[in-house]
Amino acid sequence: MNLKQLSQMLALSQTTVSRALNGYPEVNEETRRRVVDAAKRHGYRPNPSARRLATGKTGMIGYVLPTGTSVDIDPHFVEFLSGLGDYARAHELDLVLSPADADDQETTYRRIVANRQVDAVYISSPRPADRRIALLHGLGIPFIVHGRSDGHDFDYSYIDIDNEGAFHEATRLLLQLGHQRTALINGDTRETFAIHREQGVRRALAGSGLSLDGRHVLSMAMTEENGYRAARRLLEGADAPTAILCSSLIMALGVVRAARDLNVSIPGDVSLIAHDDVFPWLRPENFSVPLATTRSSIRAAGARVAERLAARISGLESEIRGEVWPVDVVVRGSVAGVPR
Structure with a gap:
């Protein structure tokens, strides 16, 4: 038809x-x-x-995908993309991935905008004063950022979770249980989410007259192997922490493996809280010790980004608006009182 x-x-x-x-x-x-x-009934497309x-519209959402030997495809990104794709498929939208050199993404952004290949784009993993955001703001194409970037002199639309609040509340829980030596295994602190998470930990500790020991803060790409290496470094060091906050459920797999290899009990010797992105294939309650988490669905965030981009394309959304989603702290068996 x-x-x-x-x-x-x-x-x-x-x-x-x-x-x-x-x-x-x-x-x-x-x-x-x-x-x-x-x-739908008559199969019209x-x-x-x-x-x-x-209409002057392509019906396409764009994403510039950094590539190169230094770039790993993050499982968090795949989960986000699944949520975005679910919404796009149900609303007759297509997603265009444009590969780019990780060190020169701006050229690709300029090309897809100049060629009118897409109606809107989204940005992920923003850094402070992110140049991609400034570029798209100047080019005038509708866009939304998944996350936040501090340091701009203009407003832009974004969707983010309360990273600082989540890690502040997780640290407060550990303080209430008597922990005064808390470590943070964080993501890449060049990215805003990791900066905000460390701020949350420091703010909670400061509220109890404590500070975050520099030896107890480790930042790196969020992989299982990095989680393992970081945990071994912490648990084998002097003044080992009695609690660990971990920025990723995937890194927490490595922390649990390191604790097992060192005969360190969770939570008997060290408590553990990880950020949980609600992966359907990796559930915190199925860990050998059910894992306490700060919970937020990255798949739901992907669907919301697609929904708002569709609204911006159609004109239903015109104002510049940021969304910050609250994060729940879910207490499970991996946290306990400080060891005596």
Whole structure:
């Protein structure tokens, strides 16, 4: 079925049907739903070239994917992409991945904007004063950042979790249990989320008159092997911590392995709390000792980014707005009172 046939069947103009399918705000909700239902029922899919000619829209969301020997595909990114893809598929949107040299992503951003390859883009893993955000702000294409970047003199749209608040509350829990030597195995502190998490730990400790020992802060890429190496360094060192905060469930796998190799009991000798991104294939309750976590779904964040980008493309969202999601602390068997 083509657009003309669909519009004749619904007794609507082709323009109205096209606008309804592309989410234009001037089409009322009842008409939009009627058109979308009919399109699904009769298997109508808009021709990309025709849609672009009729609306000026490609129906595509762009992402510049850094590549190179120094770049590892993070499982967190894959989970985020799954959530974004779920929403995009259900709303007739496509996702375009544009590979770029990790050290020269700006050239690729300029090319996809100049060629009008996509209607909107999103940015992930932002750093303070991130140049990609400043570039897209200047180029004028709709975009949303997954995370935050401090140091800009303009506002931009983003979706983030309360990283500082999450690690502040996790540290407070450990303090209430009597822990005064707490370590942090963090992500890459060139990225804002890791900076905010360390700030949360330091703020909670300062509230109890304590400080974070420099020997007890380790920052690195969030892999199982790095978690293992960091935990061994901490647990074999002088004044070993009685509690560890870990920025990733994947790194926590390495921490648990290191503790087992060193005959260190969790939580008898050391308590452990990790950030949990709700991976369907790695559940904290299934660890040998159920793992306490700060919980947030990165898949849900991906779906929300896609939803807001779709709204910006259609004109339903025009204001610049940031979202910060609260994070729950889930207490399980990996935390206990300080060892005596």
